[in-house]
Amino acid sequence: MAVSASDPWLLVSLLAALALAGLLAWALAKGFRTTAFGVLAFAFSYCLVSNVIVLIGTNMAERLFFVPSWALSITVASLLVPVAGAGSRLPKPRAWKTIGASLLAVLVAALAARTWVRIGDWRSNRYLMDSVLKCYPRNVKALIVKADAEARAGYQGLARQFYDEALGVRPDSSYALAGLGTYLADRGEDGAAERLLLACARSSEPIPGAVLSLALMYLKGQRYEEALWAADRTLQARPGFSDAATARVVRGEVFLARGEVAAAQKEYRLALEEDPENSAAHYNLGRCLEALDDWEGALKEYKATERLAPGDEDALYARAQAEARLGRLEQALQTTERLKALHPDFIPGRKLWTDLTRPKER
Incomplete structure (x- = not known):
């Protein structure tokens, strides 16, 4: 250590x-x-x-x-x-064999007892990390995992204590920076979280999930250039499929905000190659196809979004609009009825339903 x-x-x-x-x-x-x-x-x-x-x-x-x-x-x-063989040449070899066998039995029994005691340590990461930290009190990973477990259990004070201790051991550890930064972001402390996540992103070994959280934070604040940089940094950190897809979605959102529809469409398609079940990629690809006047393609993506995120108001509204634009008024009305039932206070949905039913009322 x-x-x-x-x-x-x-x-x-x-x-x-x-x-x-x-x-x-x-x-x-x-x-x-x-x-x-x-x-x-x-x-x-x-x-x-x-x-x-x-x-x-x-x-x-x-x-x-x-x-x-x-x-x-x-x-x-x-x-x-060889030690056992030498024992057979000693006086009273049978007695020595008995002593050796007894010592072996004691050793096996001690190990079995220790194993039985340790079974309880595997109930959760909270208990397991307690055991690990007794042996390696300065292990950064163990401290962060313990902090995460305490946070999930609702012990926020203990969680913060372990996060701070991990950073005290390794102030430059990207793993520790990511752990505390993500924790603070989840608690809404965006200012402190940004500083830590940015330090993680700039380190030589950035943690993909943490840098992605930074990208999403920037995107939410409409800080598009910074969001693009953080998304690129996420992709450079060799993320898993899901994180890579979300990073591509962030890039697509930035391009779409700039009006670069073709570039955005490319990013959403790359996102779906990484994770075909990414509902945000399907929805935003539908928006791009709308902008390109491909309403059939857009409708296909909105249906995929609804399948992956049932009841999503934006997906239902976009689907109803696409169906209406394609002249499939009965289907559009059915989709709008579902939207109205699930989200009665969603004003654009109520307005669309009024527009679709008005001709029948005349």
């Missing part, structure tokens, strides 16, 4: 690495091939899951962490076998 060159954990890590190298050299010199294999397997797999040499990501590393444990078990077992 070293965080600087002066951290004592760095010295401990170096000594452990030297001890491992010494054990490997000794095993090779003595011809203990199983021990050498166990040491090499441990070293290789530990370097992998610790992201020291090849960056494989935190989630994947956690799922592979049993591999170093397996390799270390092989190493220990290979060293215990």
Whole structure:
């Protein structure tokens, strides 16, 4: 858990690495091939899951962490076998075997008891991170996950304490900046949230979801140039499909606000390639097609939006307008009736319903 060159954990890590190298050299010199294999397997797999040499990501590393444990078990077992063999040459070998078997049984029972106790730690991240932080109190990820869990449980004071502690350990950590920034944004503290999310976006390792929150914040405030920059930064951070699609939607919104319909349409289509179930991309693509006088295409997108976001007033209103424009008045009236039933106070919907029913009243 070293965080600087002066951290004592760095010295401990170096000594452990030297001890491992010494054990490997000794095993090779003595011809203990199983021990050498166990040491090499441990070293290789530990370097992998610790992201020291090849960056494989935190989630994947956690799922592979049993591999170093397996390799270390092989190493220990290979060293215990010769010890057991030597015991058979001692006086009263049966007594020594009984002692060895008893010690092994005690070890297995202790490990089983520890496993049973630890089962409770997996009830939720709140309990699991309590256990992790007992071992690694300066682990930034554990502090942020613990803070997130406390916030979801409603303990806002504790959550803020853990967020601040994580930033205290690593003030430049993009993960810590993203965690506290997103938390403050969710609580409506946009000013403080923006500063933290912007620092995260400008870091060498931006967190995609946090930078996307910044882009959406800028878009909501009609700060279009900044929204475009934050959306671009999100895409550069290698986001998942959903976040990439939303970043494309933000770019499309900016282009649409500028009147650049063709550019906006391209972004929405790219968004749908990333996430075909993105309702905002379907809806806004429909707006673009409307602007291009492609009412049939627009209607198709509004229907897709309604399927993904049932009852959305904007989607229903746009669909009814498109149906009316295409001369499908009966369908438009049915859509408007649904809109009126779901959103009786939606004034544009009431006006459209009046316009569609007026000829019949005459």
